[in-house]
Amino acid sequence: DAGVTQSPTHLIKTRGQQVTLRCSPKSGHDTVSWYQQALGQGPQFIFQYYEEEERQRGNFPDRFSGHQFPNYSSELNVNALLLGDSALYLCASSRPDRTTDTQYFGPGTRLTVL
């Protein structure tokens, strides 16, 4: 049973560019959450997708957007990249038991903005 997978592993972009990161959830999971982990910090919640809709959002600007597909996979898009967007972007998936859900994390995509 494959766990959460993310692509690409690493990415280098320049300021002002746009980036798309991808995530496939663990089998049986229908909810995908995205987190940003800056160096020396804990993961910060960006948003969560369920049934192809954004269900909850953290304190991130509109430059951060996402999408969930019918097969539950998800994309994170970041527009107009800033140097401060350099971080490890984590995807986590969880299954439908809402009261006791545990999020399982992927290996992350390391984004470097130059």
Added chain:
Amino acid sequence: AQSVSQHNHHVILSEAASLELGCNYSYGGTVNLFWYVQYPGQHLQLLLKYFSGDPLVKGIKGFEAEFIKSKFSFNLRKPSVQWSDTAEYFCAASGGYQKVTFGIGTKLQVIP
């Protein structure tokens, strides 16, 4: 606002020493609590979790944590650490299916 505080940002221990990492949370309503570990070069893995019931929770690799509601704490413990426990440990909290809020993390270095 929801928050998770970890008191020790960097801990250095010798092998066989006992470990206790502090975690306090601020959350309204029902709270689920977690400890995640990130070994060097690996992704976040769940160590243990508390949803309800027995406040003493046992996880993988000999770790345990105690939920003390009156102190809003969920400290992680291990009686005897090994070199392979060198990693970064994150305390986290959520309110059901909602977002997970993480602490800043504690880097544990175990010296052989």
